[in-house]
Amino acid sequence: MKWIAPAFGGPEVLTLVEDEVRSPAAGEVTIDVRAAGVNPADYKHLAAARGPDRPLPLSIGYEVAGVISAVGPDTTIGSGGGLIGDTVVAFRISGGYASRVTVPAKDVFAKPDTLDYPAAANLLLAGTTAAEALHVTGVRAGDTVLVHGASGAVGVSVLQQARLIGATVVGTASEHNFAVVRGFGAEPVTYGPGLVDRVRAAAPRGVTAVIDTVGTDEALDSTVELLPDLGRAVTIAASERTRAAGVTAIAGALPDSAAFRDAVRPRLLALAAQGKLVVPVARTFPLEQAREALELVRTGHPGGKIALIP
Template sequence: MTRAWVATDFGGLDVFGEVEVDVPAPGSGEVTIEVRAAGMNPADYKHVASGSDRSTLPVPVGYEVAGVLSAVGPGTEIASGGGAVGDEVLAFRVRGGYAGALTAPARDVFAKPASLGWPEAANLLLAGTTAAEMLHVTTVAPGETVLLHGASGAVGVSVLQQARLLGARVIGTCGEGSDDVVRRFGGEPVRYGDGLEERVRELAPDGVAAALDSVGTDEAVDVSLALVPDRQRVVTIAARERAAQDGIRLIAGAMPASQAFRDQVRARLIALAAAGDLVVPVARTFPLDQAREALELLSGGHPGGKLALIP
């Protein structure tokens, strides 16, 4: 048995609760992880807020963790090869990461680079794979100028770093007080709000090749459409209705094409993090039993970096 957080209904943060759950022994193709840190992402509560299939309740919470292998199923290797009890690992695309331990498919488990702390490792892949796919579907190339909405958020910070490695220039929208974050990771900050289109045009008189939206506001979509001629080079992870209405790209982890790309890019992102080329800024950690308080901070929209739960 272990302590874990679940959503007992669909709705706001009040439906989240901590319970005792069984940790099944791993079968073939599975491993059990003693969790040292659970990564936190807006998807953790957004999927609960929008859910409707009551047959899935209670919903395990948390999609990525870092920890130590405590059991390995027969004939099983983790995704990066090998895997023995005591090995330090990270995992992404798991269910129920807000827990002291969990059993997960070995295909989603990778060796943790020694250079990464537990909270950083637990927060690397959901934001990192999302950022990688945004650059991929908009075919960002070296030398191009890109507009990034929400540049100081978790996905935005990963986009900035990955775009810099590609050799692309990024103009990143942000609020007051976030300029230094955008600059630190290789972007050029621009304030969102009235006049955004004109400010971007001043910074990029030769035009913007692609726009990446991680905030989902009408302003972000409208300015992107005004600046980028090819709508297939405008991507959003948040403005679902505008994507359908305006013919821009929408990506999401539950979409088959997105899932396939994000799965195959995980090893590359771990290698970049191990080399120090992809940094995960962590703002704060919380004990596991304070998950609801952590979710309240996360849902406020400005945590100042990634959050992690520590069992």
């Protein structure tokens, strides 16, 4: 079974169909999916046509974790090997909202034993986005980074990766998520009036980089006030206001961001295997409830990642 979108729109356009998965060709493997990651990028993918490269129906889902059930001839997976029965993760792929997928072997890697299937299926999209944001802002040891939306999926990965670099992190969050932010080594501050003063109190030496994962007016206004060099600010939620202010949008920030994401995947998997990069999972849904799962991600604050379980 797999979910497709025969039209552009919201989660309601998703349609569950029976699909015969083709056998893998050279350079491909087939994965029996044990969990599929559910991401904001999925509903953005559904939202509107963006040119002739997006013919309908759309296949949905960029990352999965599962078990290899077939291997194409002369094929090894991205981390080497690749035998039937191996547990793996795959990213960036197309059509992950499925019970079985055939995908390029270069996008398939051994699953870290430290992560269960729902967590592994949610590691790489948020992780590569966080890594790219840290790279674009040039975060290094000794920096103080302000992360807007620190308790979200990308925010949590930024917290962990920034601390491994040796940076100090201050993260905005709702008070009920302060424990999450502290648990990943950052100092939490709440949203709302007085935010700039609270950040200054938490970072008396000043903020040297900002990563915005929420795209609110408050996030932009406080970034402009707190950061002397807006060349070290990046947002994953670009708007006309952020562009006018000179804040870099993560999309298109690197000449070849796809190549960067591809290159960073083995490092993120190694960190996860060492227990240095974890993925909080808030809830799982049966594959048949993909519309409900995506609607929760689109409209709510699930408090962690969401996975579909075939």
